[in-house]
Amino acid sequence: MGQRHREQREMETRERVAGETGSAAWPGLSDPAHDSQRLFRQILGAMSEPGTLETLAVPVPPSDALGAALWGVVLTLCDLETRVWIAADLDSPALRQALTFHTGARITDDPESADFALLTHESFDPQTSFALGSDTYPDRGTTLMVAVERLANVGPSMLSGPGIETTRALDIGDTAGCRALMDRLAANRASFPQGLDMIFGCGARLAAVPRSTRVTRADAKEVN
Amino acid sequence: MNGYNFAYLDEQTKRMIRRALLKAVAIPGYQVPFGGREMPMPYGWGTGGVQLTASILGADDILKVIDQGADDTTNAVSIRHFFQRVAGVETTTATTAADVIQTRHRIPETPLRAGQILVFQVPIPEPLRFIEPSEQETRLMHALEEYGVMHVKLYEDIARYGHIATTYAYPVKVDGRYVMDPSPIPKFDNPKLDGNPALMLFGAGREKRLYAIPPHTRVESLDFEDHPFEIQRWEHACALCGSDHSYLDEVITDDQGGRMFVCSDTDYCQSRRGEVA
Numbered sequence: 001m002g003q004r005h006r007e008q009r010e011m012e013t014r015e016r017v018a019g020e021t022g023s024a025a026w027p028g029l030s031d032p033a034h035d036s037q038r039l040f041r042q043i044l045g046a047m048s049e050p051g052t053l054e055t056l057a058v059p060v061p062p063s064d065a066l067g068a069a070l071w072g073v074v075l076t077l078c079d080l081e082t083r084v085w086i087a088a089d090l091d092s093p094a095l096r097q098a099l100t101f102h103t104g105a106r107i108t109d110d111p112e113s114a115d116f117a118l119l120t121h122e123s124f125d126p127q128t129s130f131a132l133g134s135d136t137y138p139d140r141g142t143t144l145m146v147a148v149e150r151l152a153n154v155g156p157s158m159l160s161g162p163g164i165e166t167t168r169a170l171d172i173g174d175t176a177g178c179r180a181l182m183d184r185l186a187a188n189r190a191s192f193p194q195g196l197d198m199i200f201g202c203g204a205r206l207a208a209v210p211r212s213t214r215v216t217r218a219d220a221k222e223v224n
Numbered sequence: 225m226n227g228y229n230f231a232y233l234d235e236q237t238k239r240m241i242r243r244a245l246l247k248a249v250a251i252p253g254y255q256v257p258f259g260g261r262e263m264p265m266p267y268g269w270g271t272g273g274v275q276l277t278a279s280i281l282g283a284d285d286i287l288k289v290i291d292q293g294a295d296d297t298t299n300a301v302s303i304r305h306f307f308q309r310v311a312g313v314e315t316t317t318a319t320t321a322a323d324v325i326q327t328r329h330r331i332p333e334t335p336l337r338a339g340q341i342l343v344f345q346v347p348i349p350e351p352l353r354f355i356e357p358s359e360q361e362t363r364l365m366h367a368l369e370e371y372g373v374m375h376v377k378l379y380e381d382i383a384r385y386g387h388i389a390t391t392y393a394y395p396v397k398v399d400g401r402y403v404m405d406p407s408p409i410p411k412f413d414n415p416k417l418d419g420n421p422a423l424m425l426f427g428a429g430r431e432k433r434l435y436a437i438p439p440h441t442r443v444e445s446l447d448f449e450d451h452p453f454e455i456q457r458w459e460h461a462c463a464l465c466g467s468d469h470s471y472l473d474e475v476i477t478d479d480q481g482g483r484m485f486v487c488s489d490t491d492y493c494q495s496r497r498g499e500v501a
Contacts, residue, residue: 033230037282040242044280045339048249048423048438077246079239115243135367139247139256162252162399163438165419192401193367197250210250212399212438 026098027059029075039076043199046208051159051168053151054206061098065090065120070145070201077143078116080104085114085130085142087123111142120147121177126184130196138193141211146181149173151202156218157182159209169218170207172200186215231278232310237261241279241434245425248436253398254366255349260432270303270328271429273345277326280341280425281307286314288322293330293471293488300328317491329392331413333470333492336422338439344407346428349435351395351405371403374446382451391456397444398437412455412471417443460485465496 029035042054058072078084084105086095095118099105108114111130124146133141152171160167172178181198188195188211195211209215229235237259244258263271281287287307291300295317303326304315316322319334326343336342352362355373365371374395381389394411398404406417407426417424417437424437437443447453461468463484470492472485487493 033235034283036235036239037230037280041280041282044242044245044249044423047246048436077239077243079236081236081240082243136363138251138254139244141247143246162441163249165421165440193251193254197246212250212252 025062026071026094026102027061028102030059036076039072042206043073043076043208046199046206047163047197047210049163050161050209050213051153051164051170051207053153055204056206058204060204063090063092063095065147066095066118067147067201068204069206070118070147070199073145073199073201073206074099074105074116074118075102078103078105080106082106082115083108083113085109085111085117087117087119089120089123090118090147114142117142117144119144121149121173121175121181124177124181124184126180132191132194132196135194138195141194141196144196144198146198146200148181148200148202149175149178151200151205151207158216158218159213160216161213163210164213170209172202172207182215182217185209185211185213186217189214228310230283230311231281231307232263233261233275233278237275238279241275244434245276245279245436248425248434249423249438251402252437252441253402253404253435255428255433255435258432258434260429263429265302265306267430268347269299270326270345272427272431272434273326273328273343273429274303274306274427275429276343276425276427276434277307277324278311280343281311281313281324283311283313285323286316286321288316288319288325288491289327290325290330290332290489290491291328292473293332293492294490296490318495319491329408329410330471330488331409331416333467333487333489334495335416336420338421340422342420342422342424344409344424344426346405346407346426346433347430349405349426349428349431349433351393351403366402369401371397374403375448378446378448378451382448388447388451388453394453395446397446399442400444403446404435404437410456410471411445411453414443414445414453415455419443458485462487462493465493467493467496 046054056069056072058068060068061071082105111128130142154171155169158167197210199208244256248256289300289304291297319332324341328345356362392410393408421439426435445453458472464486470487473488475484
């Protein structure tokens with residue numbers, strides 16, 4: 001009975017917050033200190049071993065486009081010290097309100113000033129001028145959080161470099177956007193230490209590819 | 225502990241350090257500036273390492289803290305007690321049982337496994353600092369990959385002593401790009417940095433810098449073709465466990481010149497003695 005009572009009260013609270021902020025359907029972390037620690041360790045694991053898949057236990061947000069995993073990353077890493085850029089296809093008053101309500105992050109229209117960028121494989125444009133950092137401060141670059149078509153450890157893109165013992169295959173999808181994303185990651189090598197770090201999400205699943213990773217396409221190799 | 229957030233640091237600070245850690249992992253060997261906080265211990269006691277540990281530590285983690293390889297020295301004991309109090313985590317002295325290992329100046333002899341995180345306490349993170357005092361200059365040198373001066377320093381050793389006399393904080397190159405100070409670990413431990421399956425994080429509290437070596441990363445110790453990198457060797461074996469392949473401390477036993485050599489890694493030595501006995 002206690003359980004049901006609590007659930008009902010939680011629902012009422014959620015509805016009330018919804019009325020006030022319009023963001024109630026976007027869930028926060030129920031135990032911020034421990035939940036964000038757990039999520040961060042998974043994100044750190046994904047970033048330090050590029051291409052490995054992590055499944056994040058995060059309350060599912062109402063918009064499928066972003067996905068639970070990336071919403072979890074937002075809740076874990078964003079706060080009032082960070083600027084977030086949102087691509088047009090993800091942008092909505094509800095997301096903006098939820099972002100402000102849960103994290104206090106500032107939303108920016110200028111991708112070059114963004115610490116984090118939220119986008120999907122469909123809205124990825126290689127021409128968008130995200131911050132790459134400088135040669136003296138390469139860490140001052142935008143981290144991209146990209147919702148992709150799928151995440152699996154199969155070809156044709158092969159990753160190697162720090163965090164990978166030999167090679168690791170990563171498939172994020174077949175669309176033009178997904179190909180452009182992998183091409184952009186492959187181009188990171190030429191500008192290192194400047195570059196873009198990407199965190200991919202698909203539902204509750206997550207993978208990351210930092211700028212230190214070498215990306216090659218298996219089918220391109222055969223041509224050579 | 226009442227009145228403190230889990231693991232002492234407030235959530236805002238942890239997020240700031242976590243964001244910096246992700247950039248450090250993305251750019252292996254590059255020193256990321258971070259907003260170092262005052263910790264309830266003096267600089268030089270591992271405030272950088274403590275802040276990193278506080279930012280990554282979870283309630284389920286098992287923590288090990290070592291100082292020069294030993295679990296029972298002042299620095300190790302006080303930091304272990306600190307986290308027992310502010311995070312209530314389980315602690316251990318066994319390298320194999322630990323999820324997070326904070327270390328001052330050693331890498332455990334027992335090989336680390338995937339999933340473990342080794343947190344180093346770093347006094348001076350900039351390997352070029354004793355050659356070039358200006359931060360602006362060293363930052364530019366890193367940007368331009370201008371590391372010739374480091375080889376000159378090692379060459380001066382050879383010119384003066386006939387061999388490279390640097391024995392600790394021996395500079396390394398990470399993934400063929402950044403020259404990095406591995407913290408004052410003996411050069412004996414340098415080969416363990418290369419291709420290690422564990423994640424290695426470095427925190428310098430006074431200098432407010434953190435950096436990282438992801439698992440399975442290529443880490444080379446700087447050297448010359450005709451003077452290749454070499455680690456220390458001893459003519460003795462450990463007087464307690466008989467190990468002839470671990471890093472040994474020389475212990476003076478009396479004022480008659482008596483001395484013995486024992487493993488610096490106390491957990492390794494004890495577990496070996498347990499196996500032998």
